[in-house]
Amino acid sequence: MKNWKKIGLGSVTLASAALLAACGSSSSSTQKVPQLAIPVDISTLDSTLNTDTYSNIFIGNTEEGATRVAANGQAANALATSVTESSDGLTWTIKLRSGLKWSNGDALTAKDFVYAWQRAVNPATGSQYAYLLGNIKNANQIMGLKTATQADLDTLGVKANSDTELTVTLTQPTPYFKFLLAESVYYPLNQKFVEKEGKNYGTSSAKTLYDGPFIYKGSGWTGTNESFQLVKNPNYYDKANVKSNEVDIQVVKNANTAVQLYKQGKLDQVALGTPDLYNANKGYTKNTSLVDLKESTTDYIEYNQTGKGTSNTTAAKALQNQDIREALNLATDRTSIIAQTTAGSSNATGFVPSGMAQTQTGEDFAKYAAQPYKYDVSEAKTLWEKGLKEIGETKVNLSYETDADSTGAKAQADFLQTSLAKALPGLTITEKIVPFQQRLKDSANHQFDMVNSLWGGDYAEPSTFLQLFASGSGYNDGGFTNAAYQAAWTKASTLPDVSNDAARNADYKAAEQALYDSSSINPIYFRTTPALQSNNLHNLIFHGTGLEYDLKSVYVN
Structure with a gap:
């Protein structure tokens, strides 16, 4: 993933904000809401076209594929109940959970995977990360065309056998294929919605559909705003294991400002990416741990x-x-x-x-x-x-x-x-x-x-x-x-x-x-x-590969 793999702007920071929630007519309790801060603006929510780490954080937390990389670093079943390979490693069968839904209530089926993968390898789409599908039968041939017809796309080695099962044919054994299925370019897409939005798909949260742990609150991300909120997706199959009801997002472009906000108790994590920042703040110990983000x-x-x-x-x-x-x-x-x-x-x-x-x-x-x-x-x-x-x-x-x-x-x-x-x-x-x-x-x-x-x-x-x-x-x-x-x-x-x-x-x-x-x-x-991390922050999963931050289980107490 060239663009986001060649970016060097540092890691995200996390913050928490206290929200007062009424409990009955005479009492209230305080709920901490994690706040995520990134150093640059989001560029797109289109899982096929995305090219940067920071956009991918939000794509990967509002959308999902057949697998998801777990806290232990292994590719675990997500939308799929099973992912199995043939003895020669060339045929993979993916069985999906029944009753999967998009955030607009549409059924999510195996055909949504077929459409998304065909869209990715279609030269007209211009996906820079379609190469990750290169081991699928006929993918490279299709990507090598100047233009592709539906007949060409139909030769791609993926077939929906039913609403809940698809078969993938590879050109060579790919033992890490389960990890590839967790990549955003492999996420399913709702064809009707994507084609309705056309070139506007993914340019704002209102012009994107979701199947992951979170969706956007209210007007969400408009394409230019630098603060918005994620809320738990009521249609997500595993919503019971999404630990925070809301995650607030903002863009903080100045690393020194982020450090000061952390020390004021307004951030839960802040990166110390330069020698000056690290040397000046590595000894800060107030309710803090110093962690290394590999x-x-x-x-x-x-x-x-x-x-x-x-x-x-x-x-x-x-x-x-x-x-x-x-x-x-x-x-x-x-x-x-x-x-x-x-x-x-x-x-x-x-x-x-x-x-x-x-x-x-x-x-x-x-x-x-x-x-x-x-x-x-x-x-x-x-x-x-x-x-x-x-x-x-x-x-x-x-x-x-x-x-x-x-x-x-x-x-x-x-x-x-x-x-x-x-x-x-x-x-x-x-x-x-x-x-x-x-x-x-x-x-x-x-x-x-x-x-x-x-x-x-x-x-x-x-x-x-x-x-x-x-x-x-x-x-x-x-x-x-x-x-x-x-x-x-x-x-x-x-x-x-x-x-x-x-x-x-x-x-x-x-x-x-x-x-x-x-x-x-x-x-x-x-x-x-290295980063300063609040001791009140829990279950923030950091991955050195793929989705950098998984927010599904994060919470602040």
């Missing part, structure tokens, strides 16, 4: 290896040279970058971040597949000089592109501009600080030399990261070709025995090694954000 996000640098789109011809030659890329990796002081730009993160030892996935033995995959990325100026200088001779140059000017929207990103650019030039004689780094959306556009179009990127997992399995650089992927912004990587990825993703996790993890590890051996990318850090 985001399953990797910060990394991509090198444009296409030979085109760079700032100059020398840069193009330099970045296609493996010795020069390895020199840049070796000259990267990850520890100092973390100390100066983030709070709580750790040095990257690969592309797949720590704490996201486990091997068949229960070991953290990032530890199992760790590569020896290190800081070694002496070795870097040797390789740099060797690389310069190979390309026939004595000096190189490289641009470094990053987000203008993030203080940490600018600080990282400043550090690298100085430190890399000092370590590698003849190197000049020119900063290119652009808006977040411009950086995404430049990355996708290979219009950069070096670009700072972030990617976070959609589900708790290494493929959510490692598929980025596979052949045909639209997310290989550096445009590199790595034969060893492709061979390892192909083995992992086409393994005949779907239950052979040991073999799959070994192939994933080989893919990590191939990225390291060729210096295809430069992983910087695995992001963790």
Whole structure:
């Protein structure tokens, strides 16, 4: 999920407000209502078109799919009563709960899943996350068309057998398919309502239908307002386990303001995403716990290896040279970058971040597949000089592109501009600080030399990261070709025995090694954000992948 996976604006904060509720004619009680604060505006409520983390929080708490990721990180049944796969891993049968309803009272059936998935892969829809449906039979063929007819869409490997059962046919075994079913692009849609609203669907809460724990109160989100309320959905099948009757939402864009509100007792959680915020507030203990939000996000640098789109011809030659890329990796002081730009993160030892996935033995995959990325100026200088001779140059000017929207990103650019030039004689780094959306556009179009990127997992399995650089992927912004990587990825993703996790993890590890051996990318850090959390806050479920905050069971006492 490219846009929201490459966002770096930090985690949400939570607040609580006291509402007085009358109890009889002469008494009252106080009920705490959790208040959620996000640092940026919502962009859409369309589960097919959404591209950012913060919109996804509200989509994922007002809508739901066949499965939902539980507090233990496993994909649990949600709208489905069972999700089963065939022995070859190619056919999945999903049985839905009976009596499911949309928020307008319409029946929710298996046909709503078929329509939603066809809408996602239809090129006319323009879903950036339709690639998550790529393993469904004929999905890639349909997405590759300039236009698709209903006849084309009908070939997609999903069929409604009845109102409460659908069958999905895959092109290859996908052991993490239950996790994919929990992704918003897999959510069902009410065809009649969506087609009635047309392009306006999802542009406000009134132009969206819901099947999840919450719906919007009153006018809700109008598309521009920065405060609104969620209330328990009376048509939700599991409403008895929704712990809060209301959750109030507001946009708080200033991190320092959020910290002050927390200290005033008006917030239940606040992120300390920068070193200054963390150092100034980590000792605050009044009814407070300091928690670490492990985001399953990797910060990394991509090198444009296409030979085109760079700032100059020398840069193009330099970045296609493996010795020069390895020199840049070796000259990267990850520890100092973390100390100066983030709070709580750790040095990257690969592309797949720590704490996201486990091997068949229960070991953290990032530890199992760790590569020896290190800081070694002496070795870097040797390789740099060797690389310069190979390309026939004595000096190189490289641009470094990053987000203008993030203080940490600018600080990282400043550090690298100085430190890399000092370590590698003849190197000049020119900063290119652009808006977040411009950086995404430049990355996708290979219009950069070096670009700072972030990617976070959609589900708790290494493929959510490692598929980025596979052949045909639209997310290989550096445009590199790595034969060893492709061979390892192909083995992992086409393994005949779907239950052979040991073999799959070994192939994933080989893919990590191939990225390291060729210096295809430069992983910087695995992001963790520390936060102050009120001891009165309970059952706020944070996921490093997919739906970041699950509000279904949160409450404040």
